[in-house]
Amino acid sequence: MAKAATATMQAGDSEPTSLGAALADAATAAVIALLLAMPILAYRSVEQAVSLGMEARWGAIAIGVAAVFAGRLAINLLGPRLSGPVGELFAALKSAIVRVFHAIGGWRTVLGMLLMLAMAASGAGKLSTPRWFDLLLIVPLAIGVWRRSPAWLFLGLALFFPFAPGASRYWIENFGILVLIYVMLGWGLNVVVGLAGLLDLGYVAFYAVGAYSYALLAQTFGLSFWICLPLAGILAALWGVLLGFPVLRLRGDYLAIVTLAFGEIIRVVLINWQSLTGGPNGISGIPRPTLFGLEFKADGGFADYFGLEHTSLHRIIFLYYIILVLALVTNWVTVRLRRLPVGRAWEAMREDEIACRSLGINITNTKLTAFSIGAMFGGFAGAFFATKQGFISPESFTFWESAIILAIVVLGGMGSQVGVAVAALVMIGGTELFRELEIYRMLVFGVAMVAVMVWRPRGVVSGRVPTIALKETRRIGGDLVKEGHG
Amino acid sequence: MTRPLLSLRGVETFYGKVQALRGVDLDVRAGEIATIIGANGAGKTTLMMTICGTPRARHGQIEFDGQDITRLATHRIMHLRIAHSPEGRRIFPRMTVLENLQMGALLNPERDQTFDSDLKRAFELFPILERRQGQRGGTLSGGEQQMLAIARALMGRPKLLLLDEPSLGLAPLIVRQIFEVIRELNAREGLTVFLVEQNAYHALRLAHRGYVMVNGKITLSGTGAELLAREEIRAAYLEGGRH
Numbered sequence A: 001m002a003k004a005a006t007a008t009m010q011a012g013d014s015e016p017t018s019l020g021a022a023l024a025d026a027a028t029a030a031v032i033a034l035l036l037a038m039p040i041l042a043y044r045s046v047e048q049a050v051s052l053g054m055e056a057r058w059g060a061i062a063i064g065v066a067a068v069f070a071g072r073l074a075i076n077l078l079g080p081r082l083s084g085p086v087g088e089l090f091a092a093l094k095s096a097i098v099r100v101f102h103a104i105g106g107w108r109t110v111l112g113m114l115l116m117l118a119m120a121a122s123g124a125g126k127l128s129t130p131r132w133f134d135l136l137l138i139v140p141l142a143i144g145v146w147r148r149s150p151a152w153l154f155l156g157l158a159l160f161f162p163f164a165p166g167a168s169r170y171w172i173e174n175f176g177i178l179v180l181i182y183v184m185l186g187w188g189l190n191v192v193v194g195l196a197g198l199l200d201l202g203y204v205a206f207y208a209v210g211a212y213s214y215a216l217l218a219q220t221f222g223l224s225f226w227i228c229l230p231l232a233g234i235l236a237a238l239w240g241v242l243l244g245f246p247v248l249r250l251r252g253d254y255l256a257i258v259t260l261a262f263g264e265i266i267r268v269v270l271i272n273w274q275s276l277t278g279g280p281n282g283i284s285g286i287p288r289p290t291l292f293g294l295e296f297k298a299d300g301g302f303a304d305y306f307g308l309e310h311t312s313l314h315r316i317i318f319l320y321y322i323i324l325v326l327a328l329v330t331n332w333v334t335v336r337l338r339r340l341p342v343g344r345a346w347e348a349m350r351e352d353e354i355a356c357r358s359l360g361i362n363i364t365n366t367k368l369t370a371f372s373i374g375a376m377f378g379g380f381a382g383a384f385f386a387t388k389q390g391f392i393s394p395e396s397f398t399f400w401e402s403a404i405i406l407a408i409v410v411l412g413g414m415g416s417q418v419g420v421a422v423a424a425l426v427m428i429g430g431t432e433l434f435r436e437l438e439i440y441r442m443l444v445f446g447v448a449m450v451a452v453m454v455w456r457p458r459g460v461v462s463g464r465v466p467t468i469a470l471k472e473t474r475r476i477g478g479d480l481v482k483e484g485h486g
Numbered sequence B: 001m002t003r004p005l006l007s008l009r010g011v012e013t014f015y016g017k018v019q020a021l022r023g024v025d026l027d028v029r030a031g032e033i034a035t036i037i038g039a040n041g042a043g044k045t046t047l048m049m050t051i052c053g054t055p056r057a058r059h060g061q062i063e064f065d066g067q068d069i070t071r072l073a074t075h076r077i078m079h080l081r082i083a084h085s086p087e088g089r090r091i092f093p094r095m096t097v098l099e100n101l102q103m104g105a106l107l108n109p110e111r112d113q114t115f116d117s118d119l120k121r122a123f124e125l126f127p128i129l130e131r132r133q134g135q136r137g138g139t140l141s142g143g144e145q146q147m148l149a150i151a152r153a154l155m156g157r158p159k160l161l162l163l164d165e166p167s168l169g170l171a172p173l174i175v176r177q178i179f180e181v182i183r184e185l186n187a188r189e190g191l192t193v194f195l196v197e198q199n200a201y202h203a204l205r206l207a208h209r210g211y212v213m214v215n216g217k218i219t220l221s222g223t224g225a226e227l228l229a230r231e232e233i234r235a236a237y238l239e240g241g242r243h
Helices: A002-012 A019-041 A058-078 A084-105 A108-121 A131-147 A150-163 A169-195 A204-221 A225-244 A252-272 A313-339 A341-351 A353-358 A363-389 A399-412 A417-437 A440-455 B044-052 B074-079 B097-107 B111-125 B127-131 B142-154 B172-189 B200-206 B224-229 B231-237
Strands: A043-047 A052-056 B006-015 B018-028 B033-038 B059-064 B082-085 B160-164 B192-197 B209-214 B217-223
Touching: A019 A058, A131 A150, A150 A169, A150 A313, A150 A417, A169 A313, A169 A341, A169 A363, A169 A399, A169 A417, A204 A225, A204 A252, A204 A363, A204 A399, A225 A252, A225 A363, A252 A399, A313 A341, A313 A363, A313 A417, A341 A353, A341 A363, A341 B097, A353 A363, A353 B074, A353 B082, A399 A417, A399 A440, A417 A440, B006 B044, B018 B033, B018 B044, B018 B059, B018 B209, B018 B217, B033 B044, B033 B172, B033 B200, B044 B059, B044 B074, B044 B082, B044 B160, B044 B192, B074 B082, B082 B142, B097 B111, B097 B142, B111 B127, B111 B142, B111 B172, B127 B142, B142 B160, B142 B172, B172 B192, B172 B200, B192 B200, B200 B224, B200 B231, B209 B224, B217 B224, B224 B231
Parallel strands: B033 B192, B033 B209, B082 B160, B160 B192
Antiparallel strands: A043 A052, B006 B018, B006 B059, B209 B217
């Protein structure tokens, strides 16, 4: 392994390497892969008539080792400059690719938008919607072209998604809504981790508080979703403050451990407080949201009121737009807060706590606002999750959820709104896309994470847009500067 | 005699059981540059931090502008318009120069009206910062970072500027430049400065009043020129320090 690590280091340098060295390095990697693959891949247990048997899989090992060899060789050849004619050939090839990419780069927004326009023109999805629904896509795209901002492209896609060709109930529910929930959770946690720099491993606690708040308020007092939603957010924010107080003096690893414990405590309380939460059985029959009092049911509901044919798709699309609006509100509030003194104080605290103190920033308030606002968004998302599922149990709020949300924030680029959205799309949407691969999708997931960490160690979008500039706003690369330590 | 702007009486600070300050008395008068010199570990930075309230003085009294600040929360102390440029500069590395300056202005309640003119003044004092304004703080050189740290502290329009080792790790030319700006600020605007330095020669030449700290105690005080002339000071702090 040590040898592979050294090889990786060397691959990072721009020193020219010879073809022979590249081959030798690839061979070393292949040998390591072979050693590693032996215990993992070589045998597979198969069910036989009476007992379990073993099946040798030398073919799988051969494929794996060959893949590692080829991959390593490709990295060696494409990574550093290679000496000799082969190297020149590769260098020319590489610069040509880079040039083409840059040529497209300036136009990629426009190109993407043209593509989407074509998609919009190609017809509606499962619902037969009027043509003006295409405006949901076309208007944001037009604004995007005008303002030269790819974020609008995402907005247009998100708005149009339920009506896009091929968008079935399955896709809207298991892809669209799910991705948006995680986008929202990612943006919420981004306030705490990305902006304020407080490593929170128990974010799922606030998600759970939101979900149970809504479920219990709705069932006990018969309150509607729209009244409970802000209440759930406020309750989650209160829990955020409650967590914030004991951890005010902690940072880094210590903070992570306490927040991790907090997340687990909430889950264990939910399991054991049977009389209130129903324990492991959870809460079922959680009321669904209404559209200004209109329910989504067969008779006398939304469809009847508008003279449409009833379909369960209406409710799903409604849910989709609720979470989209919630996510957009989260984004809007965060972007606004960043420009206010409190948001700037968050970022300053992430950079250097001592400097913050010496500039008269109240660290206590700054930490508590970060925790409570992040928690509030988690609470909103939780309330939505409860109403969408109709059933919640402590099983939905395990540490695994916290880890996924944190991974989204870290991989997306801490503090970057667009990056977090992209990471949520790739990680949650990606695992849904690869559902057919069954258990191997976790492998794809792992490979994707490793790839991001190797090529974009500071996240997909690592730059940070300054909140103030006298002349022009420009993005500043994250690779040039070391992190702040405080 | 007028009341001093900042006065410390019998201040003792502990880190756990270790006593860092052993009864410090000193005064900083409005409009003067006061400096405290001393060897490594004498307690100079601790003194600075104690004025700011972290760590807190266990005994004694600190008074600023006629108000007892000994037990005040750190951010409240700073909001009395004390600006602190901490040891090791501590600028915000991922924020731009402009954003760093903006953070400094948080101390000033009238910042919305005065920000533009304060920014102009900061750029006049340190022209290099204007050219670097869109750059991240972390990409600046050490000298530029120190200038940014001082400019950031000034953005809050302080009554008292606490400067902790501005010459740390900088080239002599840059040190001279920075000390010149401090002198100018004091002479032109009457800014009160309390300076902690290892570079005794520069500090004492600049200061109206100097204190020498040894092992958490003030052992000598006097005008800058007086201290510079004293044989024991020259022997202890200025051997080869004339640069």
